[in-house]
Structure formats: C-alpha cells, structure tokens
Amino acid sequence: MDAEVRFDRVSCHFGDVKAVDDVSFEIAEGEFFAMLGPSGSGKTTCLRMIAGFQYPTYGKIFIHGKDDSSLPPFDRNVNTVFQDYALFPHMSVLDNVAYGLMVKKTGKRERYLQGEEMLDLVKLSGYGNRRPSELSGGQRQRVALARALINKPRVLLLDEPLGALDQKLREQMQVELKALQRQVGITFVFVTHDQQEALSMSDRMAVFNNGRVEQIGSPRDIYDRPSNAFVAEFVGTSNVLDATAAHQLTGVAKPVSLRPEKISILTLDQSTDGISGVIADVHYMGSHTRYIVDVGDETPVRIAVQRQNLEGNELPVGNKVVLSWDDDALRPLDGGTP
Amino acid sequence: MSETLSIHTPPAASYSRRISAYLYGRPHLLLSILLLPPLLWLGIIYVGSLIALLAQSFFAIDEFSGIVVHELTLDTYRQLFSFANMDIILRTASMAAVVTLGAALIGFPIAYYMARYASGKTKAFMYLAVMLPLWSSYLVRVYAWKLILSKEGIIGWTFEQFGATWLLQMILDLPVIGGASLSVSYIGMFLVFLYIWLPFMILPIQAALERVPPSLLDASSDLGARPGMTFWKVILPLAFPGIVAGSIFTFSLTLGDYIIPGIIGSSRLFIGQAVYMHQGVAGNIPLAAAFSVVPIVIMAIYLTIAKRMGAFNAL
Numbered sequence: 001m002d003a004e005v006r007f008d009r010v011s012c013h014f015g016d017v018k019a020v021d022d023v024s025f026e027i028a029e030g031e032f033f034a035m036l037g038p039s040g041s042g043k044t045t046c047l048r049m050i051a052g053f054q055y056p057t058y059g060k061i062f063i064h065g066k067d068d069s070s071l072p073p074f075d076r077n078v079n080t081v082f083q084d085y086a087l088f089p090h091m092s093v094l095d096n097v098a099y100g101l102m103v104k105k106t107g108k109r110e111r112y113l114q115g116e117e118m119l120d121l122v123k124l125s126g127y128g129n130r131r132p133s134e135l136s137g138g139q140r141q142r143v144a145l146a147r148a149l150i151n152k153p154r155v156l157l158l159d160e161p162l163g164a165l166d167q168k169l170r171e172q173m174q175v176e177l178k179a180l181q182r183q184v185g186i187t188f189v190f191v192t193h194d195q196q197e198a199l200s201m202s203d204r205m206a207v208f209n210n211g212r213v214e215q216i217g218s219p220r221d222i223y224d225r226p227s228n229a230f231v232a233e234f235v236g237t238s239n240v241l242d243a244t245a246a247h248q249l250t251g252v253a254k255p256v257s258l259r260p261e262k263i264s265i266l267t268l269d270q271s272t273d274g275i276s277g278v279i280a281d282v283h284y285m286g287s288h289t290r291y292i293v294d295v296g297d298e299t300p301v302r303i304a305v306q307r308q309n310l311e312g313n314e315l316p317v318g319n320k321v322v323l324s325w326d327d328d329a330l331r332p333l334d335g336g337t338p
Numbered sequence: 339m340s341e342t343l344s345i346h347t348p349p350a351a352s353y354s355r356r357i358s359a360y361l362y363g364r365p366h367l368l369l370s371i372l373l374l375p376p377l378l379w380l381g382i383i384y385v386g387s388l389i390a391l392l393a394q395s396f397f398a399i400d401e402f403s404g405i406v407v408h409e410l411t412l413d414t415y416r417q418l419f420s421f422a423n424m425d426i427i428l429r430t431a432s433m434a435a436v437v438t439l440g441a442a443l444i445g446f447p448i449a450y451y452m453a454r455y456a457s458g459k460t461k462a463f464m465y466l467a468v469m470l471p472l473w474s475s476y477l478v479r480v481y482a483w484k485l486i487l488s489k490e491g492i493i494g495w496t497f498e499q500f501g502a503t504w505l506l507q508m509i510l511d512l513p514v515i516g517g518a519s520l521s522v523s524y525i526g527m528f529l530v531f532l533y534i535w536l537p538f539m540i541l542p543i544q545a546a547l548e549r550v551p552p553s554l555l556d557a558s559s560d561l562g563a564r565p566g567m568t569f570w571k572v573i574l575p576l577a578f579p580g581i582v583a584g585s586i587f588t589f590s591l592t593l594g595d596y597i598i599p600g601i602i603g604s605s606r607l608f609i610g611q612a613v614y615m616h617q618g619v620a621g622n623i624p625l626a627a628a629f630s631v632v633p634i635v636i637m638a639i640y641l642t643i644a645k646r647m648g649a650f651n652a653l
Contacts, residue, residue, distance in 0.1 A: 051556075051560055052559075052560075053556050053560075072559065073556070073559040073560045074559045074560075074562045074564050078560075079560055079561065080556070080557070080560045082553045082556065082557055083553075084551060084553055086551065086553035086556065087557075088554060088557075088558075088572060089576070090576055090648070099558070099563075100561040100562055102571075103558075103561055103563045103567055103571075104562060147557075147561065148560075148561075151562060
C-alpha cells in the first residue's frame, strides 16, 4: 500500500492552543478517506495542512513520498473543495472551472475545452456562462468539484462538502461523490462531523478528538470495534459502561461498549433468561424503536435498546423487560468513560 | 354566539396598537409611508434642483444688459467650449484624475490592511485615524497645509536640515507643476487634495475588501495562483467596485472644489472657482450652470467606462 499522504508526528499550535497534537497516520493512494470529529477536534486543521494553507508547527507531512510540509498551496498537487465552495463571484461558471488552467497560462481555447469537459463530468454542461450566484447550492458544489478536479490533483480535499445541503440532496451527493471518485480514481480526503456520512462514504476513516486521532480503520472496524469510549459514543450510538456498571451487568470489571441494536429485548412472559429492567422511555423512529431501559439493582444503569419495528410489538413505558446479548456484542474499551 | 365572538375579537386595543396591527398586515403600505418623505426630498429638492440647474445652462446672458434671457439656446455652451474655459476644464479634470490615482494607490494598502489584518482595537484605531481629520474644519486644515507647504514651512525646513534644498528647488523648477514654492504649485495642491479626500477613498475600498471571503484567496492559491496572480485576478476585481466608489468621491469632490485651488496654487482657475466667479461677481448664472454640468458629464462617462470594464459585475 503506497501512502499518498503521510502525517509524521504532526502538531499544529495556534498560540497556546494545540489544534493538532502529535498526529501520525497514512492515507493510501486511491482511497476515500474520512476525517471525522466534533468541531475543534483538529480535523479541518489537518486538511488545511495537507492543502498547504497551514504549516505544521512540528512534524512532517509527506505527499506522495515527498516532504511537502512547508510547500505553499500553489506548489502542491492537491486541490480543495471548500465548505462555502469559494466560487469567484466575478467570474462565469466556466471561468471558475478553468481558473486552475488560466493560472497555468493555458490558452483560452484549450482551457474552455477542458472546462466544458469538467462541467460535463459533474453533469453541469450548458451552465458555463452563468454566474455562480445564479446556481443552487447543489450546483455550486458541483462547480467547486469541477474546478478542483481540472488540475488533475493527486489528492482531492473536501471540507465538509455536504454540510450546506439539505438532507435529500446530501444523500444524492454522497452517492455521486463516491461514483465520481471511482471515475477519476484519485485519493479523496474529506472532513465531516457527520458520522453517518463518514460511515457510508469512506473506505477508511480517522476519528479526531481534541487534536488527536482516536482511531483509524474501516467504517466497519470503527463501528464494530471502537477502541475507546469517545469513538464508541461519537460513531453511532452506544451504551458505554464503566467498570462498575460493566461488572454489575456482565460480571467483568472492565469498561465496555454495547451497541443498542445488539441487545434483544423481551417481555417477562417471553423469557426470564437475562438482565431484567423497566422501560423508562420509548422513542419511535420509524423503521425502529429505541427503548431506554433502567436495569441494575444496586446502582441503576440506563441502557438504550434498539429494535426493528414489526407489526404490533411496541412495549409501553413502565413495562418490565428482560435484556440479553451475545458475548461478542461487548467491546472492551481502553480507559474509562469520557 | 357571543362567546365565539369574544374569542376571535382581540382585546380592547389602543390606537397605536390598532395602527400597528393594521400596518403589520400591509407591509407595502408601511414601506411607502416610510419612504415617501425621503423620496420626495430626493425627487423634488435634489433631482429637481439639478434639472433646474441643467435648464439654466441652456439659457444665455444678454451681452449688454447682463440679464439672463429665458430662451433656449446653445450660446452658453459655445462659450463654455472657448479656449480659455476648456483650459480650466482640462486643468481641473487632470488634477482630479491625478488626485484619484494617488488616493487609490495610497488608500488601497491601508484599506487592505484594515480589512484583512487589523482586528479589534487595531481596527477601531485605524477607523479613527482615517476619520479623525474629517472632524476638524476643512478650512483650518487647508490653511494648515498652506503653512506646511510655504517656503518657510516644515517641508522646506526639513529639506534644508538635510542639506537638500537643491532637491526641493529642482522639483519646484519642474515646468507646469512646479512654482515659486510648494504652496503656490500644482504639486502642493495635489498633496492637499490627496490629504483631504483620502478617507473617501479608503473607506469604500475597505468595505469592498471586507466582503471578500478569505476562502476565495485560499481557493485561488489552492488552484495554483501565486499571491501576485491572486491579487490581479481575485482581490483587485472584487475590490474594484469599492475603488470606483472611492474614485467617484475623490474625482467629483476635486472637480467641484473651489477652496483649495483658491488657497493653494497659482491664480489659474479651476472649475469650482469658475462657477463661483460666474454666478457671483459676473452674474453669469447660465455659464456657471454650464460649468457645473461638466463634472456631471465627466462622471457619467467615467461610470460608463467602469461598467464596461466590469466594475459592477460582482455586485
């Protein structure tokens, strides 16, 4: 696996704030890589360091094996799709797309030809003469993509690319972005705070928190085997049990994560084999229902349980229930609860 | 029935509450009421008087009696285009152009600093520094400059201290723009105009630059543009409406000013002085009106060119 981007013990400080704190990871060639984390976790700073808008305070960043740590953005073979798209308002859509070629002093004919090709790629042919202000949010996003791709970068960086779009359009763009990445075959690195987006789109993802990378892996790795409480709770929903609670419920005094959908919930007349508890709250979510169940005799523990909705199986608040799960549903975690 | 009614009738309302409720449902009526006075002001007093002025320029003065003849004629304009008057117009327009250029060159970096780098207290200080001169009397400032520029003034004194009087003399010996001292030369007049109108250039440029999202500059460099290219292709075009707005101020203010040319500089007339003279001493209102049409026409041409160049594309 050839590393397209490699972070070697990179830190980025703004005064006393350690935005990125001793981070090392690799992004493979042709990968769709997600950097996931809450705001202020350092993911955007990492993206900006790959683009060259920010230089690392310590450490090195290698792009395609070359130390690019302090190369300015205009000398890097990396392009960015900005969160606000950053389209030039005084230029037509075609001039926006062809900007990278204009900078390289490519002839007008040639750059417009290539610009039209890129617009074609993002399904916006015929929009070249419009102004960015005349386009919808989704269309601007496509123009930003076309503009970033025209220089044939090795790596495409996307900063919260779908953040400003509404739910329906966002889902559609997720599919299109994946398809586009397969089509152009370059490395995509995208930053998001939406765990669903990261899970559904990426080949691999890094979970950021407080300037550090908490875990790196495939979405399945991250979801099924979160390494610590932060990851377990940030990616998807999880019952994170501290050592005491875990001891009470499982017999082992080590912190664990337990996904709500891995727990089976039965009424007393269906089973008595498991942990008994009382339903404290019910959230109907359409395809499934989430139950909040109070368990434990000594210290009460709240457990979220998720169950597919089948015909007529809703359980009311106050109902006594029995919870059970397979042993491999329990994921041991590093450290304690966050 | 009466119960149902009482539910739907709002509580007994005061007049002001009722008026508010009435207007709330009719936003256009509210808007027209609010806009009517300023529009009347603008329409009648402002544009109206401008048209009256314009109309004056199409009358002419009777050579013998000195009375304005209310008959449409182009005689006044014929008079305007005489050699002596064209000289005044050309002189004023050149000065206005040079002042505008100078103000743009000096104003842009200051505005750029204010918009991009200064924040918090520094920004407040910059605003204050730019506006402060406007708080003191215009006349006082011009007379202060007369002292600064005079032969015994601080500029001459500084040159003397550095033993560079010869340099100042060389500058003053330049044809046309030189003179006996800075205070009676076009160079001096240029400096004073530049000083007086600079805030009017800085503020619009600063406002225009303020509206340029930093991500546009990132995007430009991301796409391979070096800072110089980013400046020419992104920053300057986006600041252009501000520069045009600022230059409208500096240009038209210089075109119409009659105080600075009166105090600083030679006895050669500027448009403002010509207007002042013709409407006052000479009583030639039509010619004064024709003279004041000149800046309007120049500005109209200027704006047309600016529009052609795409100055307002980003608006």
